[in-house]
Amino acid sequence: MEERRRRFSTAQQINPDTLKVIKRAAARLESIVDEEGEETAAADKEPYMRKQSIQNKFTAKLGGLALFKDEDEDDISMAAGGASFISAYTTPGPKERATSAKKKANLGVMFGVYLPTIQHILGVTMFIRLFWVxxxxxxxxxxxxxxxxCACTLLTSISLSAVATNGVVESGGAYFMISRNLGAEFGSAIGILFYLANTVATSMYLVGGVEVFLLYIYPGITIGGEAVHSDTSMFGMMSHNYRIYGTILLLLECVIVALGVRFVQLLAPVSLLCVILSILxxxxxxxxxxxxGDGQHVCMxxxxxxxxRILNLPPGEDILNICNYCKKGDHIADQFCEGNTTTEVCQTYTGGSLKCVNAFPGFNSALMHANMNPKYMQEGQAVEREPKADRSREVFQDVSTSFFLLLAIYFPAVTGIMTGTNMSGDLKDPQRSIPSGTITATLTTSFIYYALAILFGASIIGPVLRDKNGKSIDGSLVVASLSWPSPWVVIVGSFLSTFGAALQCLCSAPRLLQSIAKDNVIPMLAPFARVTKNNEPFLGLLITTGIAELAILLGAVDAIAEVLDFFFLMCYAFVNLVCALHSLLGAPNxxxxxxYYHWSLSLAGAFLCFFIMFASCWYYALIACFLTMSIYKYVEWKGAKQEWGDGLRGLALTTAQYSLMKVEDKDMHPKNWRPQLLILVDGKYSKEMIDLRSLNLLNxxxxxKAGKGLAITVAFVRCSSTRSNVQENRKKADEIKDRVQQDMGQARLRGFGKALLYTESQMEGCVSALYQSIGIGGLRPNTVFLNFPRMGDSDDHHKEQRIFADQLCCGAQNDNCMVVVKGITDFPRPNDRLRGHIDIWWIVQDGGILMLIAYLLQQHKVWKGCKLRIYVIAQEGEQNEEMKHRLQRHIYMLRIDATVFIVNMIEPEGVEDDAVQKTLNMEQRTRTLMKKNLSALSNGGLSNGGFTPDERFQSGRNSPNGNTLAVPNTVCRPPRDKEDNNDTVSSNEISIKDIDDTKVQKMNAAVRLNQVILEYSSESQLVLLSLPKPPKSIQALVENYLSYVEALTEGLPRVLLIGGSGKEVITADS
Structure with missing residues (x-):
């Protein structure tokens, strides 16, 4: 039986080594496709979505898989089916894969990541500041x-490794990875900070090189002479020397970088070799x-x-012979006493012992123990807890020191961990090279720093370690005096390392700026996206040189280092944050x-970055945060055009989901009630133009917006019912949705825009379904904004009235607060400023919704100049004064400033006749509508067999879950009397005896109220009225209700008719 069983497939396990080969083949195939230009255009148009929008690829040519093909899809070539199926998601760079013919260098871990990172981290700060620290x-x-x-950079390296191994990294470097994970706003902000970090690092390296050159190589060219070497204040002469020579070096390096990146890369091996030799x-x-057992001595x-200098060594005398002159005699006494032996300085000299001490005894445990404890001092001090030193004779501190100041000064020495990441486009296997190379380089440099710190502390005496500028050894570099075989190894090596590192930074910073500009998220950076014919960002080089010059004007390595810290730390902090966010939110990608990655490591790294920032210099940290947020808000204000699926949007989604789950789906307390708006606009909305009525409704x-509630705008789009036009209808809806959102932004209305497609027969069901389904959980619209329809007799007007009736009837029965706006074309625009009154005609008890809406409007600058007046209709026999007193107290308790008026209605002459005439006109209009409806039904134009005439809209209070409305086949369908089925309209003539008395009474009430309102509020800027309760029948609403409302508001320019559901209770509680 088994032998005769038919085989439909075979399965074979793929060997892991074979899988790697297939992946490499897929990568080669992909690169070939790019070189041939077959996918370049698509990549430029839709960079990030290129992989996502591609059609499904099949793993084999099998007829059975045709089930998964689109009907219109042609056969897909299967030449590389297996390779494309298993190839990983590729994350493109700016313009998402630049069409460059340059072949990748295919560098490995050692030459692609490890050595470049080592070179960038080990710099001049190690030689000129570590011994002092x-x-x-x-x-x-x-x-x-x-x-x-080192912990900060190591934790960031681990996070960086996680990002680098989360998909294939091709090009773009650190900025690309940060921006694609943080999003356009934060990505741009951190990208700018990363660019500024590289630019300011150029300045720090150059000023460090000038310091080495002027103090230790050729001090004779110092402007002002060697005597100004100690004048390192902000406006001191030595600081001016740093500025002048730093500017000269910067211009020289700018010319070198302008010649091309290849020339810069020639100096990289030389610089690294010098650093290694200096350390050895x-x-x-x-x-x-x-x-x-013998080293350089000093005099104490x-x-x-x-x-x-005070020992007066003869010209040309070697400093190694300093002990021959460190003896009390006239030549030293003259330096201290200056002919006056009674001074404190002279007495200190005569009473103290002068000794020549071996400053470099070599590694020994006793010296190491002596240098264990800190010696923090104030500016000008020579010895801890003593008065300030005699600056002309003693070695003193040129800055007040503390642990966090030293931390700020030295931190730039450990930066540079992203060097390997920046070379991702030239790496053979970035996913393997970046983690191993970066972490190994970080650990290596950390070990070197620890070893050097112990070496200095165990080989050099404490007073000389604190001699930052080597004044006690004739201006020599302290570390150079320790080195063997010659001090010049360290001096020349440190100078060349600064020059090479500055070239690297000045070369990479303009390219980083170009990448940011090419992403097109900051419009003002657009000019810097251009390059020369040699692919050099010349404009970027110019602006980078200008910014670097501003940093050089700070005038000292220590001052520049303090600023540089915060650019790097902000960048590192957000790399750690985005990794922690992705892990904590459980992002599927x-x-x-x-x-070795864990989210706790990223969180610890981010915390450590912010701790170092605020502990070192809190006001610089605030400035860095402010700069980051300013760029963020600028990109947000300009409207980020890129969507990169970032972690912060994932955080927003998760937070929103959590918040919605916490909000219970039930009636909220009156204190928490706020208008959550649903704005309905008609189908005249289009991509090119908008009806002024709809735009004013959005305004x-x-x-x-003082209500701080939700706002959803829905545009009803009438479409064709044929299936062949589905794509065309969808495209039209998308265009209208974009226009809705654009105009919401113009009206400064934050919320969501939607377009709802409907056909002629679907309108009633669409409106009902919209009310019941829109929103989520406890966040649902509770207030509906509608435009009052035009009351003409054309077909367009009748359709508009019918749609309004559907919306009003269904909304009211869905327990929404209905706000009907009449005279919308006369309403003010956002820049208008009105003065006058807002009148509230409180006709029925509604819980105070009219006062709440009026109060919220009054908070806006358009209506802020208007005062509130409340008119209350009194019945006959009521005590007006007592009612007025109670209402004034009630309004005072509600904390609303308004003036109260009690209005007694009287029966003026001629009102009844006017009401009768308006009722006759209404009946005539009803007969006309019935004729048109019968004509349409006989032609099948408006028929809908799915609807039955007697179904009713049931209230949600009686539904099983108490939260939804039962939706029958026809919703809000007008009821029909039994005799209606046999009615035929034979004549347009209507007599008074044919009019229903109830209709006359309602019209009479509307006309009387209208005349009273006109008497008091004809000059008011806005009138708020209680909305008459709409009938359950849509037919009655169209035929009669609209006429009543029209009569009620006749002659009033701006009217808000507000009908509450009874849940909107304004409360006096706090």
């Missing part, structure tokens, strides 16, 4: 400081000094380190392959 903070505090810095020379010097007066809804 150890001397001031002590070894223990330095270990803690390095722990904070430091370790060799520490060992050599310990073995030989008690525990005060003296400036070697967040599947990083990096197995009016926008003026109610």
């Amino acid at each position: 150890v001397g001031v903070a002590g070894i223990w505090h330095t270990m803690l400081l390095l722990l904070l810095c 020379a430091c370790f060799a010097g520490g060992i050599e000094k310990a073995v030989v 007066l008690e525990d005060h380190l003296l400036n070697s 967040w599947r990083p392959r990096f197995k 009016l809804a926008g003026q109610l």
